Amino acid sequence: MQFGFLLEQVVNGLVLGGYYLLIALGLSLIFSVGGIVNLAHGAFYALGAYISVGITKFLGFGPAVVLSPVAVALLGILFERFILRRFYDADPILSLLVTFGLAMVTEQAIRILWGAPPISAAIPQAFRGSVFLGDFLFSRYRLLILAVVAAVLVGVWLLLHKTSFGRVVRAGIQRPDMVAALGIRLQPYMTAIVMLGVGMAALGGAFFAPITIVHPAMGAEIITVAFVVVVIGGLGSFWGVVIAALLVGVVRGITIHFAPAAGEASIYVLMFLVLLVRPRGLLGERIEKFE
Amino acid sequence: MTRYSRRTLLKAGAAFAGASAIGSPAILSAQAARIKIGHLVPLTGFLGAIGSYAQLGVKMAAEEINASGGIMGKQIDLMSEDSVNPATASTKAQRMIEQDGAVLLFGEISSASSLTIMQVAERNKKVFFSTGARSDALRGKDCNRYSFHCDIPNTVMVNAVGTALKQKGMVKGKKFVTLTADYIFGHDLLKAAKAFFSANDATLIGDELIATDVTDFSPYLLKVRQAKPDVVCCNLAGNQVTNLVKQYAEFGLPYPLVGFNLNTGDAWAMGEGNLSGTWPTVWYHTLDNPASKAFVEAFTKKYGKPPENHAWIEYITLKMIAQAITETKSTESDALIGYFEKQTQFDIMKARKAYFRSWDHQLVQEAYPFTVKPKGEMKDKWDMLVLGEAVPAAGAELESIYPTKTQNPCNMKA
Numbered sequence: 001m002q003f004g005f006l007l008e009q010v011v012n013g014l015v016l017g018g019y020y021l022l023i024a025l026g027l028s029l030i031f032s033v034g035g036i037v038n039l040a041h042g043a044f045y046a047l048g049a050y051i052s053v054g055i056t057k058f059l060g061f062g063p064a065v066v067l068s069p070v071a072v073a074l075l076g077i078l079f080e081r082f083i084l085r086r087f088y089d090a091d092p093i094l095s096l097l098v099t100f101g102l103a104m105v106t107e108q109a110i111r112i113l114w115g116a117p118p119i120s121a122a123i124p125q126a127f128r129g130s131v132f133l134g135d136f137l138f139s140r141y142r143l144l145i146l147a148v149v150a151a152v153l154v155g156v157w158l159l160l161h162k163t164s165f166g167r168v169v170r171a172g173i174q175r176p177d178m179v180a181a182l183g184i185r186l187q188p189y190m191t192a193i194v195m196l197g198v199g200m201a202a203l204g205g206a207f208f209a210p211i212t213i214v215h216p217a218m219g220a221e222i223i224t225v226a227f228v229v230v231v232i233g234g235l236g237s238f239w240g241v242v243i244a245a246l247l248v249g250v251v252r253g254i255t256i257h258f259a260p261a262a263g264e265a266s267i268y269v270l271m272f273l274v275l276l277v278r279p280r281g282l283l284g285e286r287i288e289k290f291e
Numbered sequence: 292m293t294r295y296s297r298r299t300l301l302k303a304g305a306a307f308a309g310a311s312a313i314g315s316p317a318i319l320s321a322q323a324a325r326i327k328i329g330h331l332v333p334l335t336g337f338l339g340a341i342g343s344y345a346q347l348g349v350k351m352a353a354e355e356i357n358a359s360g361g362i363m364g365k366q367i368d369l370m371s372e373d374s375v376n377p378a379t380a381s382t383k384a385q386r387m388i389e390q391d392g393a394v395l396l397f398g399e400i401s402s403a404s405s406l407t408i409m410q411v412a413e414r415n416k417k418v419f420f421s422t423g424a425r426s427d428a429l430r431g432k433d434c435n436r437y438s439f440h441c442d443i444p445n446t447v448m449v450n451a452v453g454t455a456l457k458q459k460g461m462v463k464g465k466k467f468v469t470l471t472a473d474y475i476f477g478h479d480l481l482k483a484a485k486a487f488f489s490a491n492d493a494t495l496i497g498d499e500l501i502a503t504d505v506t507d508f509s510p511y512l513l514k515v516r517q518a519k520p521d522v523v524c525c526n527l528a529g530n531q532v533t534n535l536v537k538q539y540a541e542f543g544l545p546y547p548l549v550g551f552n553l554n555t556g557d558a559w560a561m562g563e564g565n566l567s568g569t570w571p572t573v574w575y576h577t578l579d580n581p582a583s584k585a586f587v588e589a590f591t592k593k594y595g596k597p598p599e600n601h602a603w604i605e606y607i608t609l610k611m612i613a614q615a616i617t618e619t620k621s622t623e624s625d626a627l628i629g630y631f632e633k634q635t636q637f638d639i640m641k642a643r644k645a646y647f648r649s650w651d652h653q654l655v656q657e658a659y660p661f662t663v664k665p666k667g668e669m670k671d672k673w674d675m676l677v678l679g680e681a682v683p684a685a686g687a688e689l690e691s692i693y694p695t696k697t698q699n700p701c702n703m704k705a
Contacts (some may be wrong), residue, residue: 005517012509116334116343117599118533120672122540122562129543137516139509139542211541212506213533213560215340221506256510261473261500263510 008136009253015142017249018149022204023222024229025156025241026197032173032236033186033193034088039099040079041201041226042219043106048072048202049209049218050114053121061124065206072202073195080194085187103219110216118215145207152200153242159196160238169193173236174285228267232274234284243282326361326622327368328353328612329387331380331408332398332423332605334373337503338529341556341601342400345423346371347594348602349398352609362616367609374404381407388415394622395419397608400529400601402426402476412437418624420612422604425552426479430651431699437624439631439652441608445480446699447658448551448571449487450692451682455569455660456549457491461522468497468520468546470511470535472527477501480526480551496520501527508538516544525550533557540565556599559673566663566675573658574600574640575676583640597673607639642681643689651701655689657681 023045030038052068059067083102087095127141160166172179172186179186205218212218225248233244248267255266274282330349333342353369361367370391374380380399387393388411396412399405400423412419413435421429422441425448430440443451456462469484471477481498488495497518499511515523523546525535532553539548553570576587576597586606590598598606612627614637619626631652636644645656660679669675683691 005513008513009510012513016507016509116340117556118340118530118560120560120562122537122564128540137513137542139538141541142509210562211534211537213340213530213537215530215560217335217339221504253510253513257514260511260514261502264502264504 004135006254006257009257010250011136011138012142013250013253014246015138015146015249016253017246018146019204019208020225020229020248021242021245022149022152022200022207023226024233024245025153025238026200027226028230028233028235028241029193030084030197031230033169034084034190035092036084036087036095036099037092038084038197039096039223040102040106041099041198042221042223043103044072044076044198044219045201045205045222046110046216046219047075047106048205049121049214050110050119050205051202052206053119053209053214056121061210065203068206069199069202073199076195076198077191079198080191084194085190088190103223107216107219114216116216118213121209121214123210141211148203148207152203156196156200157238165189165192225267228271230281232271232281234278234281236285237281237283240281240283324365325368326365326616327370327391327393328609329384329391329393329396330369330371330398331374331383331387331396331404332371332601333375333400333404335375336529337531338400339373340530340560341423341554341599342373344556344599345398345400345601345605348590348598348605349609351590351593351602352606352613356609356613362613363620367613371398374399374401374408377401377403377407380404381411384408384411384419385415388417393417395612395624395627397612398422398605399424402429402479403474405429406433406475409433409435409438416624418627420608422608423601424476426476427483427694427699428475428479430653431694431701434651434701434703436628436703439647439654441604441654443571443573443656443658444653444694444699445476445483445551446486446694447692449480449483451571451658451660452549452551452569453487453491454682455662455679456522459569461547461549461569462488462491462493465493465521466496466519467493467522467524468499468515468518469495469524469526470499470501470508470515472531473500473502476528477526484524484526484551501531503528503531505531506534508535509542512538512542512544515546516542520546522546523548526552528552529554529557533560536561537565540567554600555676556601558675559599564666569660569662569679571658572600572661572676572678573656574603575659575661575678576603577674577676577678578640580640580642582638586640603640607637611637611639645689648690648693650696650703651699653693655693657683657689658692 027041030036048068051071052064055064055067123141127144129140131138131140168184169189176186229244229248233240251266251270252263256263332345333339353367357366370387372383384396395418397420399408399421402424405421405424408419418437420439420441425442425445427444427446430444471481527535547568549568550570558566587597615627615630616622619630631647632649634646634649636646639645641657643657645654648655659681661676664675664677
C-alpha cells in the first residue's frame with residue numbers, strides 16, 4: 001500500500017512538473033538564443049492569468065485560455081522590439097536590471113489595473129472533481145493541464161527540430177556569428193522566440209488561475225522554481241529542461257510524502273546536488289558565447 | 292496636476308528661507324501640531340492581499356478624524372508602510388519611532404512580524420496595537436506591557452468553530468487531519484486545536500506542517516486522502532487558505548473541510564462554489580447593527596467595495612486610539628496604557644461592547660462561526676457568508692471563550 005501511495009505522488013509530481021515546464025521552457029529559450037536572463041518572465045505568467053480571468057467572464061473558459069496567451073505573445077513583440085533588443089550585446093547585468101525593473105513595473109501595473117486584493121477564478125464545471133484509475137486519484141482538471149502541456153511540448157519540439165525556423169534558432173544558439181555570416185538576420189527569430197516564451201508563460205498562468213490564488217505578486221512566486229528547473233536542466237537543451245521539470249515535481253512530491261515540512265527545500269537541495277556533479281546542468285551543452 | 296509659476300516657487304523658497312531664519316522653534320511647534328502614528332502592515336507576500344484591505348480601513352479612519360478637526364485640534368500624520376517580513380518590520384518600527392517621531396505604532400497581521408514589533412515597542416517604551424495577529428503566544432508567554440491585541444486569538448477561533456461543529460455532531464469520536472502553517476501562528480493554532488480535540492473526544496490522525504511559500508497543495512491532498520479522516524481541518528493563513536480551498540475543490544475529496552482561521556478577503560478570492568464547511572470570523576460586513584451598517588455604507592461609497600475584516604479592525608482601532616488620546620489629553624505611553632487597562636468599554640460595531648482585558652491586553656469581544664451561502668441566495672459577490680450565532684451566547688461571560696490566566700499565562704514587567 002505504501003508503494004501505491006508513493007506511486008501516486010510520483011504521478012502527481014509529473015503533472016506538476018509539466019506545469020513548471022510551461023514557464024521554464026520559455027525562460028530557457030530566451031536565454032539560450034538571446035543571452036538574456038528574463039526576470040520579467042513571471043510577470044507574463046501573471047498577466048496571462050489576469051487576462052484569462054477577465055476574458056472568462058465574457059466568453060467563457062475555452063476562448064480565455066486561447067486568447068490570453070495570444071494577447072501576451074503580442075505584448076512580447078513590444079517587449080522584444082523596444083526593450084530586450086537593446087541588451088543582447090550589452091553587459092548581462094544591464095539586462096538583469098531592466099527585466100527585474102519590468103517585473104516590478106508590471107506587478108504594480110496589475111495592482112493599479114485590477115487592484116491589490118486577489119481576484120477570484122473557478123474551474124469550469126465540466127472539469128471539477130477527480131478521476132479514479134484503479135486506486136489512483138487524479139484531479140480531472142490537472143489531467144486537462146497535462147494534455148495541454150504534452151501538446152505544447154510536441155509542438156515546440158517539432159518547431160525547433162523539424163522546421164527551417166528551428167534550424168536557424170538552434171544554429172543561432174551555438175554560432176550566431178556563423179548565422180550572420182550566412183546572411184540571416186537573427187532578430188526576427190528572436191522576436192518569435194520571445195513571443196513563444198512569454199506566450200507559454202501566459203498559457204501556464206491561464207490554466208493555473210482556477211487552482212491557485214490570482215494576485216499581483218503571483219509572477220514572483222513562480223519565477224524561482226522556473227529558474228531552478230532551467231539551472232538543473234542545463235542551458236540550450238530542450239530535453240534537459242523537460243527532464244528537470246518532471247524531476248523537480250517528483251522530488252517535491254516524494255519529499256512531501258516522507259517529510260512534509262521539507263517539501264519546498266527539497267528542490268534546492270536537488271539543484272545543489274546536480275550542480276555538484278554536473279556544473280552545466282543535466283544535459284547542458286557547452287555554449288561558446290556564454291563560456 | 293497643479294502647475295506652479297516660477298514666481299510662486301520663488302516666493303515659496305523665500306518663505307521657507309524666512310522660516311528657517313526665524314529659527315527652529317517655529318519648526319518644532321509646526322511638528323508638535325501633528326500626531327505622528329506609525330502603521331505597518333504586510334502589503335506583499337502571503338498576507339499582502341488582506342493587508343491592502345487593512346490599509347484602506349486605517350486611511351479612512353485617519354481622514355475622518357482629520358476632517359473633523361483632528362485629535363485635540365492636532366491632525367494625525369499616518370505613516371503607513373509595507374512590513375514585508377519580521378526582520379524588516381522590526382527595522383521599520385524602530386526607524387518610525389527613532390527618526391520619524393511616531394508617538395505610537397499599530398497594525399500588522401503576521402504573528403511573526405507582530406512579535407518583533409512588540410519587542411521594539413517594549414524597548415522604546417511606546418505603545419503598539421497589534422491589529423491582525425492571532426497567535427495566543429503573543430498574549431501569553433511573549434506578552435509585554437506596551438503591546439495590545441485587537442484581533443481574536445487562536446483559542447477563540449477554535450472555540451467559535453468548535454462550538455458550531457459540536458452542534459453538528461462533527462467532533463465527538465471523529466478523526467481529524469490538520470494542515471498547518473509552519474510558523475509561530477500555525478504552531479500556536481495547532482496547539483489550541485489539539486487541546487480542543489482532546490477535550491472533546493476527537494482524534495488527530497494526521498498533521499501536515501506546510502511552509503508559508505507553498506502554492507501547490509496536491510501532494511498534501513494525496514496524503515489527506517491516504518489518511519481517510521472524517522474531517523479535514525485547515526490551520527493555514529492568508530493566501531494559502533485560498534489556494535488550499537481552491538485545490539481541495541479541484542480534487543473533490545469527500546471529507547468535509549473546516550478551518551480554524553479565515554479572513555473574508557481570502558474567502559472572496561476563492562472563486563465560485565469552492566468554499567464549503569464551517570469557519571470563524573471576527574467581523575463581517577453584513578452584521579446587523581446601526582454602527583456597522585453606517586461604516587459599511589461609508590466605506591463602500593468611498594472604495595466601491597465592502598470592508599473586509601481587517602479594514603474594520605484597523606478602522607475601529609484608530610478610533611479607539613483617538614478616543615484614548617482625547618480623553619487622557621496625552622500621547623504618553625503610561626497615560627494610554629492606564630486608560631486601556633481601566634478596561635474602558637468601546638463600541639466596536641457589534642452587539643456587545645468590547646474592552647482590553649487588563650492582565651493580557653486582549654480586546655475581549657464577540658466572534659462568529661460562519662458557513663457558506665448557497666449561490667442562489669447571494670446578493671452580490673461579497674455576500675457569501677452566513678454568520679452563525681455570536682459566541683459566546685448572549686447570557687455567557689464575554690471572557691468565557693478566551694484563554695484563562697492559567698491556560699495562557701502573561702507576566703508583564705512593570
